[in-house]
Amino acid sequence: MPGRGLVTLGIGDDASLVRVAPGCELVLTADLLLEGVHFDFALHPAESAGHRALARSLSDVAAMGGTPRFALLSLAVSPRAGRAWAEAFYRGFFRLARRFRTTLVGGDTAVSRTRMFIDVVAAGEVERGHALRRCGARPGDAIFVSGQLGLAALGLRWLQRPRGLAPRGHVRPPGRNLALALHKHLYPEPRCALGRFLSRRKLASAAIDLSDGLASDLARLCQASGVGATIDARLIPFPGVLVRPTEALRLALEGGEDYELLFTVPSRQAKRIPPKYQGVPLTQIGVITLKKQRWLIGLDGRAKPLAAAGYDHFARASSRRAP
Amino acid sequence: MPGRGLVTLGIGDDASLVRVAPGCELVLTADLLLEGVHFDFALHPAESAGHRALARSLSDVAAMGGTPRFALLSLAVSPRAGRAWAEAFYRGFFRLARRFRTTLVGGDTAVSRTRMFIDVVAAGEVERGHALRRCGARPGDAIFVSGQLGLAALGLRWLQRPRGLAPRGHVRPPGRNLALALHKHLYPEPRCALGRFLSRRKLASAAIDLSDGLASDLARLCQASGVGATIDARLIPFPGVLVRPTEALRLALEGGEDYELLFTVPSRQAKRIPPKYQGVPLTQIGVITLKKQRWLIGLDGRAKPLAAAGYDHFARASSRRAP
Numbered sequence: 001m002p003g004r005g006l007v008t009l010g011i012g013d014d015a016s017l018v019r020v021a022p023g024c025e026l027v028l029t030a031d032l033l034l035e036g037v038h039f040d041f042a043l044h045p046a047e048s049a050g051h052r053a054l055a056r057s058l059s060d061v062a063a064m065g066g067t068p069r070f071a072l073l074s075l076a077v078s079p080r081a082g083r084a085w086a087e088a089f090y091r092g093f094f095r096l097a098r099r100f101r102t103t104l105v106g107g108d109t110a111v112s113r114t115r116m117f118i119d120v121v122a123a124g125e126v127e128r129g130h131a132l133r134r135c136g137a138r139p140g141d142a143i144f145v146s147g148q149l150g151l152a153a154l155g156l157r158w159l160q161r162p163r164g165l166a167p168r169g170h171v172r173p174p175g176r177n178l179a180l181a182l183h184k185h186l187y188p189e190p191r192c193a194l195g196r197f198l199s200r201r202k203l204a205s206a207a208i209d210l211s212d213g214l215a216s217d218l219a220r221l222c223q224a225s226g227v228g229a230t231i232d233a234r235l236i237p238f239p240g241v242l243v244r245p246t247e248a249l250r251l252a253l254e255g256g257e258d259y260e261l262l263f264t265v266p267s268r269q270a271k272r273i274p275p276k277y278q279g280v281p282l283t284q285i286g287v288i289t290l291k292k293q294r295w296l297i298g299l300d301g302r303a304k305p306l307a308a309a310g311y312d313h314f315a316r317a318s319s320r321r322a323p
Numbered sequence: 324m325p326g327r328g329l330v331t332l333g334i335g336d337d338a339s340l341v342r343v344a345p346g347c348e349l350v351l352t353a354d355l356l357l358e359g360v361h362f363d364f365a366l367h368p369a370e371s372a373g374h375r376a377l378a379r380s381l382s383d384v385a386a387m388g389g390t391p392r393f394a395l396l397s398l399a400v401s402p403r404a405g406r407a408w409a410e411a412f413y414r415g416f417f418r419l420a421r422r423f424r425t426t427l428v429g430g431d432t433a434v435s436r437t438r439m440f441i442d443v444v445a446a447g448e449v450e451r452g453h454a455l456r457r458c459g460a461r462p463g464d465a466i467f468v469s470g471q472l473g474l475a476a477l478g479l480r481w482l483q484r485p486r487g488l489a490p491r492g493h494v495r496p497p498g499r500n501l502a503l504a505l506h507k508h509l510y511p512e513p514r515c516a517l518g519r520f521l522s523r524r525k526l527a528s529a530a531i532d533l534s535d536g537l538a539s540d541l542a543r544l545c546q547a548s549g550v551g552a553t554i555d556a557r558l559i560p561f562p563g564v565l566v567r568p569t570e571a572l573r574l575a576l577e578g579g580e581d582y583e584l585l586f587t588v589p590s591r592q593a594k595r596i597p598p599k600y601q602g603v604p605l606t607q608i609g610v611i612t613l614k615k616q617r618w619l620i621g622l623d624g625r626a627k628p629l630a631a632a633g634y635d636h637f638a639r640a641s642s643r644r645a646p
Contacts, residue, residue, distance in 0.1 A: 009454065012547070013456055013547070014383040014386035014457070014531060014532055015350045015351055015352035015384060015386070015387045016350070016352070017348045017350060017387070017449070017454050018348065018349050019348055020343045025331055026340070026341050026342070027340060028339045028340075028341060028393065028395060028429050028446070029429055030395040030396075030429050031397075031431050032431040032432075034435065038433075060337040060338045061338060063337035063338070064337055066338070070351065072351060072353040074355050074397075074442040076440055106351050106352055108442070110361075111360070112357065114437035115438075117399055117435070117440035117442075119353075119397040121429075121444045123351070124338075128342075131331075131340050133332065133336055207337075208337060
């Protein structure tokens, strides 16, 4: 395990100074959280915005098998966000940062004359040569996912519903499962411990975090690795208890922001993957294939091509990797 | 000199992987560039916006005595910025990045429904124990500045003037000096070589970059060091050739975005500071004092207290360090 990242000089000077543990590489990632694209004053509590701003970046560190160490937070504050909003935002941000032992070492703030813009850079450590990349999947590797897919998208759908109405396709009244879905959307959990487990033991041949839905992110992993895949809808862990199975499958394939991990494991190692890791289910949903097409075996047992349906956050504006 | 920072894995995965040279610390800094606060479509060419977005962060690395290595660029693109604007923005960004051997290793892009929002994180390397901080100035230390102060603010003033009119207080017609001022505002030069020279030879006891004007930034350095200062207006290198001396002095004290270095040098070392470093003049403008007040000896030779006048970019909205 890498040593704790050391902050030699914190916030307050022209820049901060940090040390990277010997034998480690630094994992660097940046993620935007924009009002009206990734969150909305009317839907999201400020604490959730603070949590999600950091969780997006920590999830990327997790997908590389890294341990989060440092973060930088840049914030253009809209005049509509008052002092109470800002305090709750920071509360959400710092609560997650503390849990993941991530030190805020810098950032910038300014007054935005229009909307809120938030950018978080996270830096983590990973032992040299142990990072999980997207490009290592090989034909015959087992495809695994952590957690339940589509739950965050389901939570968002309930948040967005007209008051008193259930979203289309939903069959059960709200309850404990709904609370779970709302929580998953508002306070997603970066899978850092799982990422470290996979990287330290060299179990995974490739990994990616599920930020845009299984269909898109599996396509990215396959493209980076130059392979194809067959996955089985009947194996995908989706929230069938709150919606009809076909709708649940759609949420799992196309719903974003689950921040679970999708990873591949060489077949001889697959039996070393436990059914759960620290309480999070790990499920094999398919295999990597030599032919570059991606196939989905449907709920009816019939195979069909799997398109990389894009996930659009609020279906208002798109966000993609830069540049 | 630190070894070249090594990018193990560039853009395209969940995150990037970089290595820090043995014996080095990492310098981390973030800076926002907002449309309507730090730049304006009507005033600033896109190339200048790209240049300044990176220059702000590189200047912070310079003020720590670091060597820039990596950058992350997050961009919320306004619909008003077309493809040509974006291409020119990246041209300005990457031209400066190439000159300073800074590799773009990450970032995020999204579509902003209102204004442009740009956040740049720069990471540099500095030998352990060699970083220049704000807090090391001691009574008796000589105070130096690089370059000419107030030039960038003068350039901005000419950019903002009503067509055909000279800004208030200006006495000379445009010419080579005006071109210099415009260039200084649009394409400021981070003083990385000077910062490295000072840190490597352990010449400076403290340093800060002049982003908000001499009065504010000297106040910050003095507060961090727990000291006072006396500076002499007759020694400050300001652009007297384009404006009346009193106005030029005001620009030097209150005008922002010069991105020159302000640094202090123990008196016995002051003679080791050359009059120029790589063509950039280095000028002693005063001394650090035990008493915590800051004094300005005016152009008339009379001493008066020096207030930390804040610099307001376009005098529209404020930007300060977070959080």
